[in-house]
Amino acid sequence: MYWPTVSHSMSELQSCSGKRKQMSAQCHGPRLSKVNLFTLLSLWMELFPKEEPEDINQNDFVSLTYSTRGTGLVVVRDQRVVGLHCSGPELHVGQVAVIRHGPRLAASDLYFSRRPCATCLKMLINAGVSRISFWPGDPEMSLLAVRPNGTDSISQEAMLDAIASEKLKSNSQPHISVVVQPVAPGLQQFVEETSGNFCMEPYFSNLRQNMRELVGVLASVAASVPLLQHGFYRKDSQPATSEQPQPQGVSQEIARHCIVQARLLAYRTEDPKVGVGAVIWAEGKSGGCDGTGRLYLVGCGYNAYPVGSEYGQYPQMDTKQQDRQRRKYRYIIHAEQNALTFRSEEIREEENTMLFVTKCPCDECVPLIRGAGIKQIYTTDLDSGKDKGDISYLRFHSLQGVLKFIGHYSDFEKHMSKKDAQGPCSSMLNALGMLQRHEGCRLARENKLQC
Numbered sequence: 384m385y386w387p388t389v390s391h392s393m394s395e396l397q398s399c400s401g402k403r404k405q406m407s408a409q410c411h412g413p414r415l416s417k418v419n420l421f422t423l424l425s426l427w428m429e430l431f432p433k434e435e436p437e438d439i440n441q442n443d444f445v446s447l448t449y450s451t452r453g454t455g456l457v458v459v460r461d462q463r464v465v466g467l468h469c470s471g472p473e474l475h476v477g478q479v480a481v482i483r484h485g486p487r488l489a490a491s492d493l494y495f496s497r498r499p500c501a502t503c504l505k506m507l508i509n510a511g512v513s514r515i516s517f518w519p520g521d522p523e524m525s526l527l528a529v530r531p532n533g534t535d536s537i538s539q540e541a542m543l544d545a546i547a548s549e550k551l552k553s554n555s556q557p558h559i560s561v562v563v564q565p566v567a568p569g570l571q572q573f574v575e576e577t578s579g580n581f582c583m584e585p586y587f588s589n590l591r592q593n594m595r596e597l598v599g600v601l602a603s604v605a606a607s608v609p610l611l612q613h614g615f616y617r618k619d620s621q622p623a624t625s626e627q628p629q630p631q632g633v634s635q636e637i638a639r640h641c642i643v644q645a646r647l648l649a650y651r652t653e654d655p656k657v658g659v660g661a662v663i664w665a666e667g668k669s670g671g672c673d674g675t676g677r678l679y680l681v682g683c684g685y686n687a688y689p690v691g692s693e694y695g696q697y698p699q700m701d702t703k704q705q706d707r708q709r710r711k712y713r714y715i716i717h718a719e720q721n722a723l724t725f726r727s728e729e730i731r732e733e734e735n736t737m738l739f740v741t742k743c744p745c746d747e748c749v750p751l752i753r754g755a756g757i758k759q760i761y762t763t764d765l766d767s768g769k770d771k772g773d774i775s776y777l778r779f780h781s782l783q784g785v786l787k788f789i790g791h792y793s794d795f796e797k798h799m800s801k802k803d804a805q806g807p808c809s810s811m812l813n814a815l816g817m818l819q820r821h822e823g824c825r826l827a828r829e830n831k832l833q834c
């Protein structure tokens with residue numbers, strides 16, 4: 384079974400401590416493991432804002448939006464996020480994935496925010512996915528809920544669904560590992576009922592604690608981007624012309640949602656000083672089957688050293704007084720660069736493609752963003768106009784042909800800098816620190832060390 388705990392790989396932790404001995408550079412702070420990132424993104428996708436009818440009172444918005452019990456799903460291929468989905472008005476999120484990815488689902492890993500139903504499961508197993516993991520919340524019951532039956536028939540349906548799920552699980556290929564048990568009936572029952580092609584996670588006693596801490600991380604990140612009182616405002620460098628009508632921006636709620644995704648990604652940074660995350664979404668021409676409506680993910684990334692590097696292979700220093708050769712800037716791949724390089728969808732000229740990035744694009748990235756055909760940027764301009772020597776932010780202001788929406792959060796960007804961590808960010812780091820400590824204990828136990 385693949386369980387969503389923080390899982391810094393042994394080599395990750397070792398290279399980190401090894402580096403401490405070899406170099407005076409600071410070690411990067413606690414990082415989200417990939418699995419935790421995927422898990423949190425799937426939970427956050429449950430809350431993807433739905434388009435609401437216009438006559439809804441603004442005060443009702445939060446409760447209406449957040450009371451929707453969708454299911455979130457993250458599709459991962461080769462350890463990279465290639466799809467962020469949530470269930471639509473008619474389709475479960477597993478069905479959405481089949482429609483959107485089709486044969487490309489083969490060999491993918493799927494992270495559900497709830498137990499997938501038997502209908503989704505059979506199609507996903509048939510598509511040849513490698514692994515299905517899910518957060519042990521309630522089963523996805525939304526289709527059952529709309530059936531005009533009484534409560535008894537719903538529970539009977541749920542029981543039949545559970546039986547079918549078990550059968551699908553036991554008949555599936557050995558390389559498919561499905562986690563199909565909500566935590567509600569209790570840990571004991573959970574351990575008793577798991578068998579067959581489940582591989583046992585030895586630390587079930589930490590299950591609830593892990594869940595609580597992970598949800599705490601998500602809540603802290605979400606809380607650090609305020610909802611309605613601030614927001615993203617358009618900053619035009621070029622007025623719209625009648626020949627070239629400019630696309631409207633997404634709603635504040637969607638912008639905020641995507642920036643929170645970017646901020647979650649930023650906690651995978653390899654930069655010891657500042658984490659940056661970027662997500663690219665596009666607006667399709669036709670309405671989609673997804674709970675995201677016409678929006679679909681194009682790509683996402685965070686700042687890190689080139690793929691395949693061992694931690695510590697490149698300079699980490701960023702203190703301006705240090706020898707320039709020892710600084711990181713020439714080696715780090717920026718969040719936008721990773722999002723563009725590893726995108727899973729093409730950027731289509733006729734569609735509105737939007738970049739959400741937690742830090743102002745630098746001069747290296749501005750021409751890439753424009754050249755790639757991005758139409759809108761949602762970011763902060765805190766660094767705009769600055770020349771820091773090895774990295775400068777002079778071109779963003781005069782960037783033409785891309786609509787800029789600037790987040791008006793006083794310390795929006797500052798929070799992403801670990802040296803300045805305060806308030807919600809420091810509670811996030813505390814939560815991450817707890818997770819890392821927990822994981823450190825696990826690794827220590829595995830190596831028969833005193834924890």
Ligand SMILES: Nc1ccn([C@H]2C[C@H](O)[C@@H](COP(=O)(O)OP(=O)(O)OP(=O)(O)O)O2)c(=O)n1
Pocket residue numbers: 654656657659685686701715716717718719740742743744745748766771774
């Ligand atoms: N849009 C951006 C902007 C920056 N970065 C990354 C590249 C580096 O990893 C780091 C550099 O950020 P800063 O400009 O904040 O650099 P420092 O924190 O080192 O500088 P200072 O202390 O002067 O603020 O951020 C990124 O991925 N995407």
